[in-house]
Amino acid sequence: MSYLSTLTPASAEIFLLVMACVILIVDLFVVNQQKTPTYLLVQFTLMGLAFITLMTHQQGAVHLFHNMFVSDLMSDVLKMVSYLTVSIILVYSRSYLLTRGLFTGEFMVLTLFTLLGMMVMISASHFISMYMGLEVMSLSLYALVALQRDSATATEAAMKYFILGALASGLLLYGMSMLYGATGTLDVAGVSTAIKHGVANPALLVFGLVFVVAGLAFKLGAVPFHMWVPDVYQGAPTPMVMLIGSAPKFAAFAFLMRMLVDGLQPLMGHWSNMLIILAVLSMALGNISAIAQTNIKRMLAYSSIAHIGFFLLGILSGGIDGYSSAMFYIMVYVLMSLGAFGMITLLSHEGYEADTLDAFKGLNQRSPWLAFIMLLLMFSMAGVPPTAGFYAKFSVLESIVNTGHIELAVFAVLLSLVGAYYYLRIVKLMYFDAPESHEPIRIQPDTGLLISLNGLSVLALGMLPSWLMSVCAVSVQQSLLLR
Amino acid sequence: MAMNVETLMFYLLSAMAVLAALQVITSRNPVHAALFLVLTFFSMAGVWLLLEAEFLALALILVYVGAVMVLFLFVVMMLDINLERLRVGFWKWFPFAAVLAVVLLVEMVMVLGSAKTAGTGMTGGTGAHVITHAANYSNTKELGRLIYTEYVYAFELAAVLLLVAIIAAIALTHRHRAGTKSQVHAAQIQVKRNDRVRLVSVTSVAKAETAKK
Numbered sequence: 291m292s293y294l295s296t297l298t299p300a301s302a303e304i305f306l307l308v309m310a311c312v313i314l315i316v317d318l319f320v321v322n323q324q325k326t327p328t329y330l331l332v333q334f335t336l337m338g339l340a341f342i343t344l345m346t347h348q349q350g351a352v353h354l355f356h357n358m359f360v361s362d363l364m365s366d367v368l369k370m371v372s373y374l375t376v377s378i379i380l381v382y383s384r385s386y387l388l389t390r391g392l393f394t395g396e397f398m399v400l401t402l403f404t405l406l407g408m409m410v411m412i413s414a415s416h417f418i419s420m421y422m423g424l425e426v427m428s429l430s431l432y433a434l435v436a437l438q439r440d441s442a443t444a445t446e447a448a449m450k451y452f453i454l455g456a457l458a459s460g461l462l463l464y465g466m467s468m469l470y471g472a473t474g475t476l477d478v479a480g481v482s483t484a485i486k487h488g489v490a491n492p493a494l495l496v497f498g499l500v501f502v503v504a505g506l507a508f509k510l511g512a513v514p515f516h517m518w519v520p521d522v523y524q525g526a527p528t529p530m531v532m533l534i535g536s537a538p539k540f541a542a543f544a545f546l547m548r549m550l551v552d553g554l555q556p557l558m559g560h561w562s563n564m565l566i567i568l569a570v571l572s573m574a575l576g577n578i579s580a581i582a583q584t585n586i587k588r589m590l591a592y593s594s595i596a597h598i599g600f601f602l603l604g605i606l607s608g609g610i611d612g613y614s615s616a617m618f619y620i621m622v623y624v625l626m627s628l629g630a631f632g633m634i635t636l637l638s639h640e641g642y643e644a645d646t647l648d649a650f651k652g653l654n655q656r657s658p659w660l661a662f663i664m665l666l667l668m669f670s671m672a673g674v675p676p677t678a679g680f681y682a683k684f685s686v687l688e689s690i691v692n693t694g695h696i697e698l699a700v701f702a703v704l705l706s707l708v709g710a711y712y713y714l715r716i717v718k719l720m721y722f723d724a725p726e727s728h729e730p731i732r733i734q735p736d737t738g739l740l741i742s743l744n745g746l747s748v749l750a751l752g753m754l755p756s757w758l759m760s761v762c763a764v765s766v767q768q769s770l771l772l773r
Numbered sequence: 774m775a776m777n778v779e780t781l782m783f784y785l786l787s788a789m790a791v792l793a794a795l796q797v798i799t800s801r802n803p804v805h806a807a808l809f810l811v812l813t814f815f816s817m818a819g820v821w822l823l824l825e826a827e828f829l830a831l832a833l834i835l836v837y838v839g840a841v842m843v844l845f846l847f848v849v850m851m852l853d854i855n856l857e858r859l860r861v862g863f864w865k866w867f868p869f870a871a872v873l874a875v876v877l878l879v880e881m882v883m884v885l886g887s888a889k890t891a892g893t894g895m896t897g898g899t900g901a902h903v904i905t906h907a908a909n910y911s912n913t914k915e916l917g918r919l920i921y922t923e924y925v926y927a928f929e930l931a932a933v934l935l936l937v938a939i940i941a942a943i944a945l946t947h948r949h950r951a952g953t954k955s956q957v958h959a960a961q962i963q964v965k966r967n968d969r970v971r972l973v974s975v976t977s978v979a980k981a982e983t984a985k986k
Contacts, residue, residue, distance in 0.1 A: 307933065314940070355926035396944035403937045410930060422930035426937060433941030439948065497884045 299352045299361035302342045302369065303409050309335040310402040317395025325393055329384065332398045336377045343369050351769065353415065357477050360415035364547070364617075364769035367761060368412045368540045371621060375537040376405050378628055381740050383529030386635040392437055392527065400437075404430040404533065408541040415548060417466045417476040424462070424509070427541065428455050431534055435526040447525025451534075454508065454518040462505030468498025469554075478553040485556045496560050502549065503564045510542050512602060513571035516595050520579075523591030528638065528645070531587060532631040535594055536624045539601075543620050546605055547613065551770065558608060565606040566698065572599030573702060577709040587645045589712060590630055593671060596709055597623045603702060604686040607693045610770070614762040615685040621758065622670070622682040622751065629667040629744040633660070636733055636741060650716055652725030660731065661720045663745030670748045672713035673706050678751035685759065783823055790816035801856065803849045811842050825906060828913040 297304065313335070317328045343366055351362040380401065387393035407427025414420040432455065436448035470476055472494040473484035484490050504515065511519040523531050550561050576596030583589035601623070604616025637644035637653075637660075644650075654661040670679035683706060691699045733741075751758060793812040800806045814837050821830040920928050 311936075356923045358924075358926045394944070396940060399940060400937070400944070403933070403940075406933065416927075418924070418927045419930065422927055422934065426930060426934050429934060429937050429941065433937070433944060436941075436945055439945065493884050497881070 297354070298346050299348065299354055300359055300413075301346055302339050303406065303413070305342055306335065306339055306402060306406050306409065309338070310399055310406065313402065314395065314399050317399070320395070324388060325395065325398075328395050328398055329380070329393075332380060332402065333377060335402065336373045336380075340370060340373050343373075355419075356416075357479065358416040358419040359413050360548075361413055362765075362769040364765040365413045365544065367765045368544055369409055371624070372405060372408050372412070372537045372540050375540075375624055375628065376401060376533075378632075378740060378744070379529060379532050379536065381736055382532065382628070382632040382635050385734050385737065386638060387527070387529055389640040390438070390527070394437075397434065397437060400430045400434050401533065404434070405537070408537055411541040412544040414545075415478045415552075417470070417478070420545060420549065421459075421463065421466065423541070424545070425459065427538060428459070428509075431530075431538070434530045434533065435522065437530070438527050441525075441527075443525035444527060447522045450518050451522045451526075458505045458508030458515070460505075461501050461508065465498045465501030465503075465505060468494055468501065472498060478548055481553045482555060485554070495554075495557060499554060499557055499560055500564070502554075503561055503568075506542070506546065506549070507568050510539075510598050510602075511595055512568040512598050513575045513595060516572065516575070519595055520588050520591040523594070524585055524588040524645075528587065528631055528635050528643075532628060532635075535590070535627050535631070539620050539624055543601075543617060547766070547769070550605070551613065562606040562608065565602045566695075569599045569602040569606065570698070570701060572596060572602065573705045574599075577705045580709065580712045583712075584647050585645055586634065586647055586650070586716075587631075589647070590627065593709070593712075594623075594627065596705070597671075600683065600686055600702060600706075603690050603698060607686075607690040607695065609689070609693070610763060610767050611685075611689040611692065613766045613770075614759065615682075615689045617762040617766060618755070618759055619682040619686050621762070622678045622748075625744065625748060625751070626667055626670050626679060629663070629741065629748065630671070632737070632741050632744060633664050633667070636660070636737060637731065639732065647716065647719060648726055650719045651723040653720040655725050656728065657731050659742070663741055664720060665717050666745045666748050668713040668716050670752065672710040674710070676749070676752045678748045678755060681752055681755040681759075685755075779823055783820065786816045786819040786823070790820070803854055803856075804846065807842060807846045807849055810845075811838050814838050814842070825910070826912055826916075828916055 309331075313328060313331055316331060317325070320327050346361075347363075347366050348361065351360055353360050380398070384393060387397065404427050407423050407425070407430060410419060410423030410426060412423075414423050432448060432452045435451055436445060438444040466476070469481060472490040473481045474489075475481055475484060485495065508515040522534065526534070550558075554561060572595050576592045576594070576599060580589050580592035580596065583592060597619075601616050601619050604612050604619055606612070607615075634644050634649075637649055650664070653664065666677060670677035673679045673683040675681075683702075687699050687702060690702070790813050793809045793816060796809040797806045797813065800809060814833055818830040818833045821827075821833065
């Protein structure tokens with residue numbers, strides 16, 4: 291067997307890297323101001339990636355590059371949803387960015403590199419590849435946020451994101467170096483066996499674990515490492531926020547699964563306690579601070595903090611039920627937040643940002659269908675049945691109750707009730723308030739279709755959640771190192 | 774005896790590195806801070822030499838001291854940094870930060886101190902030991918072998934990271950701003966005579982006047 295044919299499991303990553311470089315060059319020759327050829331090429335690349343991932347899927351886990359890369363069902367599923375998410379983001383953001391002169395080749399290439407970083411993270415089974423993937427993703431995201439150079443708020447958001455992101459990377463690296471010092475290996479499986487055989491120094495392990503969890507919490511935006519989230523969400527251009535708040539969460543889920551669940555499973559007693567603190571604080575601060583916001587992007591930022599808290603509950607409850615409910619939760623959350631940010635880009639037009647709550651006043655009179663879609667999304671975020679958000683919250687709560695943390699479940703439900711206030715306030719504004727402007731909403735046919743599908747899929751997933759739930763359960767089960 | 778000299782060198786270089794690093798963050802003058810960073814790099818390069826990582830030590834000095842820090846110093850000297858404005862609010866938050874730092878330090882000392890008392894130090898637990906190499910051992914060769922075999926994936930990813938950095942830097946800095954003056958070569962080449970030279974027919978009044986005289 292030749293060396294090249296052994297690389298088959300990584301062919302999606304290789305294809306993406308080659309295509310990103312090709313698009314970078316092709317874009318130079320595109321004179322079209324709308325950048326249509328580049329855009330179509332990017333969408334074609336995403337479709338090609340999905341095709342390759344489907345074709346190269348193999349049973350069981352395949353390791354490559356001296357255990358740095360792993361391809362299993364979980365990584366393939368997460369990659370597929372990442373492609374879909376990035377594709378949806380590009381459709382939503384196209385007309386928004388075109389009117390602001392930001393729909394450039396660099397935007398699309400950097401988006402593809404973000405995706406590449408996420409794919410590397412999703413398939414990483416070695417601390418070095420995890421870190422490299424994280425850096426490729428983060429660096430592209432910093433640049434994307436800063437792309438709107440003329441906007442002072444975007445520049446400020448980029449600086450905050452960059453500095454705190456660099457700090458988080460430093461914490462993560464320091465923690466990883468401590469784990470290396472304790473176990474003598476950077477390989478996830480090796481770390482886990484070293485701990486199990488008792489050769490690692492327990493005090494040093496926990497010391498490293500603290501920094502790793504802190505670094506991850508920074509990246510996830512969990513309280514008390516959440517400071518950057520509201521400012522970045524509010525300041526950055528909406529499509530970039532959509533990108534930051536969606537697909538990287540899949541990569542972070544894979545990161546948590548491989549790092550904490552696979553590598554540091556014997557320390558679960560320690561890290562689940564840390565995650566309890568993060569989850570409780572995130573749900574409390576996220577839900578309560580969101581009430582006071584008048585900017586919808588900032589409100590969604592606090593909402594994302596609260597959702598991350600809920601997601602961490604699923605992780606810390608452990609077991610296949612817990613992990614698969616967390617995976618389901620994060621998928622549903624990404625779907626909802628894509629819809630919500632997509633709605634903001636739809637309502638914005640040249641010279642106007644629909645990022646205040648007032649922009650949603652009387653939406654029902656201006657466009658009943660869009661108001662209905664937003665209603666579905668908000669109901670789902672609040673966790674109202676029969677939407678997907680209800681089932682996602684329900685499955686996390688079920689797994690946390692099964693582990694005996696009833697007080698955590700009660701706390702989570704109470705804070706979800708608090709959260710329901712600010713989601714339902716938007717519904718109230720849309721249906722019971724008078725609109726501030728009667729300007730007709732102009733929508734491109736593709737974005738209109740997509741937002742309808744997005745809203746309806748939230749409803750459909752809420753009615754028929756079992757297939758996605760079983761996909762999550764099987765993929766988590768197959769990828770766990772320690773059963 | 775040789776071992777003792779090495780240990781002594783290690784402690785000397787490490788102490789120098791730590792002190793210089795402290796000076797980097799405490800010195801008031803940014804140029805001094807940058808120079809202390811150079812000293813930190815030099816001491817760390819010395820430590821790496823002791824670890825028989827000659828190539829990395831030289832690369833650190835050549836790349837970081839020779840290129841990066843010189844550029845950095847250049848930028849620091851070009852910029853007019855207002856230190857007073859940067860320090861606004863420093864003392865307001867100092868007590869809070871100091872308490873946090875002390876708590877963190879005490880925790881770290883407690884954890885690492887207990888590790889020592891437990892009898893399993895940093896490397897003792899894993900059974901790792903210092904490998905002594907033959908005189909003809911080439912660190913550069915070994916590094917090259919590892920990078921292109923075991924760590925080829927990480928090496929390629931590092932290349933991707935640099936590519937992203939280039940794209941980001943160009944996307945963020947190279948753009949057309951109103952009011953800046955620059956040469957447009959294409960326009961210069963394609964210029965026609967009619968764009969620059971205007972033929973004006975002037976009536977020869979002067980000639981007529983001289984003829985009269």
